Amino acid sequence: MSRRDQIRMTPDELTAYLDEQKVVNVATIGPNGRPHLAPLWYYPHExxxxxxxxxxxxxxxxxxRDPRATVLIEDGEGYDKLRGISFEADVEVVTDTAAVTRMGIELMQRYAGAPPETRIPAEGASDQPGDPVPDELAGFIGKQAPKRIGLIFRPTKITSWDHTKLGGTY
Known part of the structure; x- marks a missing residue:
């Protein structure tokens, strides 16, 4: 088995890693044809x-203009601790204010530390299970949503690595 195959994450490891990490770097193509790179908070979706x-x-x-992106999520201080996911994605741009509001609530609940099972799902109606959204949060999101768009990144090609699987040798 190649070293590349040894460090590749399994589907379950990919899911766990996306749940664990907090910041994604998103590369899009600017009007001059050069990459535009920006960090964003995110939540796992599909x-x-x-x-x-x-x-x-x-x-x-x-x-x-071009709904394609490359995404990078990575961590690790030393070479033997490097882990990450890079994926090319087709991106759905969401402009419906109600949908963007739900996405904002899902995002803010995640970063406020709400466990996944208590969050109001972003893609569902308000009658789906989840803890009630505090009025202060709902008010903040409600004011922000009309100025924002939602972005759903659907991977078309995934590359992953977890050097901890090598036990300190390479």
Whole structure:
């Protein structure tokens, strides 16, 4: 078995890694043809991730023109601890304010530390299971959502690595 095969994450490891990490670096193609790279908070969604951003941002303009991106999530201080996922993705741009509001709530609940089973699902109606959204959070998200768009990243090619599987040798 090649070293590359040894460090590849399994589907369950990929899911766990996406759940564990907090920041994604998203590369889009700018109007001059060069990559535009930006960090974002995200939440796991389907087999990829989702987030929101200001509709007037450069990444939003880039994705409206060309809805493809490359995503990087990585961690590890030393070579033997490097772990990460890089994927090419088709990106769905969500402009419906109600859907963007749900996405914002899902995102903020994740970063506030709400366990996944208590979050209101972003893709569902308000009658789905989940803890009630505090009025203060709902008010904040409600004011932000009209200025934002949702982004759903659906992977088309995934590369992963986990050097901890090598036991300190390479």
């Amino acid at each position: 087999s990829g991730i989702a987030t929101w951003t200001y509709g007037s941002s450069q990444k939003a303009k880039n994705l409206e």
